[in-house]
Amino acid sequence: MTRLLVECTHVFKHPTVNSGIQRVVRNVINQLPASADGVECMPVVVLNGELYRVLQLAPLNTPFYNALETFGGRLERLAHRFWQWHQKRDAQCTSKLARRILYVGYRLTVFAAFGVPIRLIRRINRTQLLKRCSPLQHQPGDQLVLLDSSWHSDLFAHVEQLKRDGVGVIAVIYDLIPLTHPQFYDTRLVEVFSEWFAWITRTADGYMAISATVRDQVREELQRRIGGEQTDKRWFDFFHLGSELDLHTTEATVEPRLKQLFTTPEPVFLMVSTIEPRKNHAYLLDAFERAWVAGSTARLCIAGRVGWKCEALLTRVRNHPELNTRLFMFNDLSDTSLEHAYAHASALVFPSFVEGFGLPLVEAMQRGLPAMGSDIAVFREIGGEFMAYFDLQNSQSLADLIIGFQRSGQFPAARDVADWQWIGWREASQQLAERSVRNVLEAPMAPARQHAHCP
Template sequence: MNIGFDAKRAYHNDTGLGFFSRVLVELLASYHPEHRYFLFNPKPGSMFRPQASHIQEVQPSAPLHKILRGAWRSKWICKDLKRLQIDLYHGLSQEIPSGIHTTGIPSVVTIHDLFAELYPSDFSFISTKIYRSKMRYACKYANRIMAISEETKRHITNTYHINPSKIDVAYQSCDPIFSNIVSEEKKERIRAKYNLPREFFLHVGTIIERKNLLNICKALQLVQQEIPLPLVVVGKGGAYKKKVKQYLADNRLQDKVIFLTDALAAAGKKPFVETEDFPALYQMATAMIYPSFYEGFGLPIIEAMSGGVPVITSSTSCMPEIGGDAAFYVHPEKPEEMAEGFRKFYGDALYRQQAIAKGFINVQRFAPEVYVQSVINIYQAALNNK
């Protein structure tokens, strides 16, 4: 079978959608080498270099398509899908090409979240309109919808009035490197590379209001006399980050939070953590805290648990669905509950070890082979429903 993918994010995105795209394509190619995988990429990119011979990158070739690459990806790509005899097309990031339903080629669209519907203030007015329009179109015309959590499925059903029987939930898997337990020697190299403290709490995610860093900082203030550990923050930010930094300055907590992206840039280094270094970064942490107000999935939860790192996360949205019985749950608006999580994982060694053990069990639900099979099942349902 020839399977086509919208690969823009795979080649150009260094956050969640990019990781999702790269991991899925490589897992499918590994577990099902009998298929051919065509990655439709509107322009050259360096973030993805798959080595398998049955993975092929496709870029626009016609002169006009090279000039109007966005239009090629959004509509004109349908001609290339037919030319390459694509049997199934998967829109990996919430959209499918306009008119694909008229080609006879069945399609699947992955809907990760409905941020543009639920948090429009996080986007510009134009971006919100575009995202909403593309998601509505994809949900209407795709043969199957792949939701990454039951939470996301509920939002699709309620917001776009889609029959839930058209939506399949496929819990994603994280990159297998997160399951590799890092040696102490390598941890020391990574510690020196990023100038990290001996012990710390960790927060991974874009610094926006929905990710809730300000309340994490308020929790740190509550335990500053009890727990000496700083918080390492990995992620970019804008106006909200300034608000957080002002809070830290007002409360003399600047030395309690390390904005790693800023620190790397100030040192003249690449302002991001390299993918292969993330497992060590997680595994050096006493705990990872992720009290978002809303997520479509919450990938850092399983990235942390896969490497034996306990997790503090929200009792709302999809987080309990993903964290199972292994996480310490807090209300995202209650710093005092986050502070209690800090105390438990810092001061109670037995509790921490029990949480780690539960985490290893919990992540088996997201094992690569389980994930790949669920996606293949969705593809078969789409082929049967064309």
């Protein structure tokens, strides 16, 4: 093994996005160790079909070039989708003549519609690009860790070439939810993710999940797709995520309306997530409405950007009789404001149907904020006896927890969150690097570790 190359292309191109995966990528890259078990580690990006070592993840203050780079990225993603379409059609052709015609048509379209404008944009942006990264020559034995959301990228063909040149490929898997619960997503995202996972099933040598729960799901999915013999040729492991809010600064101010929310004595229950169907905000409203009818004065604070398939939920919130009285919603909180909310809320509530990890749980609990979560396997893995769990089939289950906690002042978990400890992003990044290196180097594969705190 030569070097561990940790890929962060999408975040490099879109550094201002701060939702789940982007937060993970940014923190892992910023905390990436220089080496793991004697193997050099470095952040890399795949841009314009070339490999670069990242010198600066944060963007330069050049609005024109940033806008041009964004446009170029969209054009390249469109070209990548066209490449995927061609690959499918080529595989379906049985006639050599038909394949030749398809190939010629593909090449002409690529040249006219994508090739010329993309090359021009690349040339303009190259001077700015080289201030943030430098060209890197791959070597046989390098291991490319696909940390970022590579289903959004156009790097498939380049990764395949790297693999032919002797570079190993490690896929980081955040979850399989678009495959297992496609109803929560738009059709196009499900298609893109499905194509990506089919590709990564063929391409990756090993898989690093963000929880033991997801690791086991990935192994089972590969066994279903390619059989036990081929699955046994791959390795599977996991690392856990950190808990710091890296964009929090003491200079920034807290959202005034949020700050006002915590100046009265009634308890505030905090929900932090993108607003989309999988997060189950409707269940949350049902539970709090039951609690309010029963006389609870608890308040619900929903914090998260507006996502997809949530029009009915947003209408319900905006027309709710308790809005800005016992129900509050914030769609654009900074990390500084979120830190304030974690510090002053009474509890976190997290009713997701399914998760790959549940980052707000560790963010809250590491700050001493107790958490109530849906009774799903990954939450049990993370929270153990330190969390309170409710039944997603019955919103009264959560309402009872809310009412009981307010009346007794005793959080309904078996163990006190004050005794709970978790890792930070430095340890998370180190886990990813060290476990990747060990799985590549060791034979037979090291036994799977069950907890985040294992060395």
